[in-house]
Amino acid sequence: MKSTCDISDQLHPHVQYLDPIFKSYGGKTAFSGRIVTIKCFEDNSLVEEALKMNGKGCVLVVDAGESLRCAMLGDKRASDAIKNEWEGIVVNGSIRDSVMINSMAIGIRALGVCPRKSIKKGNGKRNLTVDFSNVKFIPNHYLYADEDGVIVIENKVNS
Template identity: 50%
Template sequence: MDFRTADLCDQFSDDIEVCEPLFRSYGGRARFAGRIATIKCFEDNSRVRELVKEPGDGRVLVVDAGGSMRRAVLGDMLAQSAVDQGWSGVIIFGCIRDSAAIAQMPLGVHALGTLPMKTDKRGEGQRDLVVRFAGATFRPGEWVYADEDGIIVARRSLV
């Protein structure tokens, strides 16, 4: 997709939400967009593991990990599954690990930080919920756009 979030903000300011600048880009793709799929979990990436093994169809996985800075919900193996299944990107309100490997993958990844500790596997978490963090609301099926300048959310496709 050819877009710039700054241009989308200029053109569609009344139709979008802009995330607070909390995230860093870790993936090999700096600019990515797609329909939103959501997971809400805390220090357990069981649902993330399940979803990235399903066809992504260009979607963006948005994970509300509660802002945890104690466990990483995405690592290189799950990121590779996302690439293999055609996900456009992943936005995590939490941490990732294996950042050097993820940086080499054709996947957009935004997260709060990196941390080497993996999550527990308790089978907890929920899918397809409306989640809110960083000043924006992410609804399954709506659109998210991310690039070097930030992340925006729109109810419909803007490009």
């Protein structure tokens, strides 16, 4: 995988940069793939559904409305992601079980941690454009994450 710095240098006018407020979790510090989106607030039902599906070549982007009051995923969902070959996860909110997740072969970016689990009422939407942290996440565009940051580029620029 090319570094985010190299991609930025090569494609600068077409690159969006996630604000550097997201913390890195999991044993993988670098990941990339096609974007799959979920928009939900304090309900991780759709996150669970998505991570139980094949995610090969994809990164799940969860817009949880910046909520720090409960976690959108923990070690069980991270295990699902690994089992189903997701490349990584970006959460505009919290995760939990961070010590366990940090020993797992998955890359996750999130705003922080919270021990409280979310509700499960099936609320939320999937595969729509979500916008947070100065980035517009469009399904099937590409996300790259490494130690230097998280960037998004358009699908047509990547091909």
